[in-house]
Amino acid sequence: MVIVMRFETLCLHADKNIKDEWGTLSMPICQSATFVHKGVDVESEYSYSRLSNPTRRHLENTVASLEGGYAAYAFSTGMTAINVAMMLIKPGEHVIATDDLYGGALRLFRKVNERNGIEFDFVDTSDINNVEKLIKKNTKLIYLETPSNPLMQVTDIKRIVELAHKNNILVYVDNTFLTPYYQKPIELGVDIVVHSGTKYLGGHNDTLAGFVVAKTKELGEEILFYSKTIGGQLSPFDSFLIERGIKTLPIRMDRINDNAYKIANYLRTEPKIKKIYYVGFDDFKGHEIIIKQSKGYGGMISIEVESEELAKKILKDVKIFQYAESLGGVDSLITYPMLQTHADVPLEERNRRGINNRFLRISVGIENVDDLIEDLKQAING
Numbered sequence: 001m002v003i004v005m006r007f008e009t010l011c012l013h014a015d016k017n018i019k020d021e022w023g024t025l026s027m028p029i030c031q032s033a034t035f036v037h038k039g040v041d042v043e044s045e046y047s048y049s050r051l052s053n054p055t056r057r058h059l060e061n062t063v064a065s066l067e068g069g070y071a072a073y074a075f076s077t078g079m080t081a082i083n084v085a086m087m088l089i090k091p092g093e094h095v096i097a098t099d100d101l102y103g104g105a106l107r108l109f110r111k112v113n114e115r116n117g118i119e120f121d122f123v124d125t126s127d128i129n130n131v132e133k134l135i136k137k138n139t140k141l142i143y144l145e146t147p148s149n150p151l152m153q154v155t156d157i158k159r160i161v162e163l164a165h166k167n168n169i170l171v172y173v174d175n176t177f178l179t180p181y182y183q184k185p186i187e188l189g190v191d192i193v194v195h196s197g198t199k200y201l202g203g204h205n206d207t208l209a210g211f212v213v214a215k216t217k218e219l220g221e222e223i224l225f226y227s228k229t230i231g232g233q234l235s236p237f238d239s240f241l242i243e244r245g246i247k248t249l250p251i252r253m254d255r256i257n258d259n260a261y262k263i264a265n266y267l268r269t270e271p272k273i274k275k276i277y278y279v280g281f282d283d284f285k286g287h288e289i290i291i292k293q294s295k296g297y298g299g300m301i302s303i304e305v306e307s308e309e310l311a312k313k314i315l316k317d318v319k320i321f322q323y324a325e326s327l328g329g330v331d332s333l334i335t336y337p338m339l340q341t342h343a344d345v346p347l348e349e350r351n352r353r354g355i356n357n358r359f360l361r362i363s364v365g366i367e368n369v370d371d372l373i374e375d376l377k378q379a380i381n382g
């Protein structure tokens with residue numbers, strides 16, 4: 001009898017391709033640049049590690065299985081993954097992207113891809129009418145981040161896919177924030193999923209990684225072409241670390257999800273917190289879409305506090321939360337987007353969107369939630 005494995009089991013057993021004479025349980029770190037051919041006319045599975053490496057392949061098979069894609073490709077950072085995925089778009093073609101994007105993606109699109117002849121429009125994709133209005137003859141791609149970073153705007157993936165495919169347009173989703181444990185863009189029709197594996201997939205704030213997951217064989221082969229041509233693949237050691245992280249993805253996400261829910265509700269009781277951006281609130285814009293397309297809310301909360309002084313005091317006084325960039329790891333972090341992730345966004349645009357000097361972004365970790373709440377309490381009021 002074949003057991004159809006569920007997600008938690010797939011995180012450990014999706015890829016059964018460890019074949020070595022020792023019967024190793026965990027995939028060994030196959031630290032080799034090249035592979036010896038078995039004969040002149042014999043086709044070998046591996047030839048050179050830029051094309052493929054057993055440790056990386058094992059991880060790629062796992063991620064492809066978790067996302068429900070045809071194939072996944074692992075890169076040395078999320079930005080390399082996004083860059084490779086953008087190679088499918090040619091000069092003269094047009095892209096519609098979520099305006100509240102990860103700062104690095106925005107920089108790549110505006111400062112590199114645009115310079116190389118790709119046209120962009122950035123809009124709030126949570127309103128599908130905004131997207132529909134921008135579709136042109138040369139539109140090739142709709143690029144989504146949902147929930148967005150840091151404003152937590154939620155885009156209805158399925159409706160965007162319907163609109164896009166009717167017009168022969170590809171849809172990419174950056175699934176970093178929710179991971180396939182909660183949100184499965186490919187099941188909703190998306191063509192390519194990208195990830196910063198640095199975040200929840202790796203989960204320990206110790207390794208950079210990125211993924212491109214292709215829904216179909218054709219897209220997978222295109223990605224593979226650019227991947228082997230450009231380089232930037234994930235190293236065997238880092239592949240091992242991300243694979244190890246993924247084994248505990250569901251239990252980390254469960255804890256993070258619970259902790260974030262409790263913290264967001266605690267923050268609601270603090271008069272000095274003026275605004276909370278959290279998709280888990282019933283009355284948050286996009287909540288209905290989140291419960292439709294995601295099994296969880298994730299661990300990201302943005303807040304606007306009453307003054308710049310208080311924002312700085314919180315960053316200075318937190319003892320368990322760390323004032324550091326990044327997100328998605330076991331350790332709880334706080335960032336100041338104005339100075340960090342969104343420093344490159346023009347001031348006027350930042351202010352218009354509410355990413356001002358009172359705005360903080362929290363990535364909730366797996367610590368005891370009462371300790372985390374106590375920490376915020378003393379930092380806010382102490």
Ligand SMILES: *Cc1c(COP(=O)(O)O)cnc(C)c1O
Pocket residue numbers: 077078079080102104105145149174176177195196197198199208209210327
């Ligand atoms: C961090 C991040 C990236 C970039 O990934 P790196 O691994 O830092 O290169 C892309 N998208 C999102 C949503 C991110 O949070």
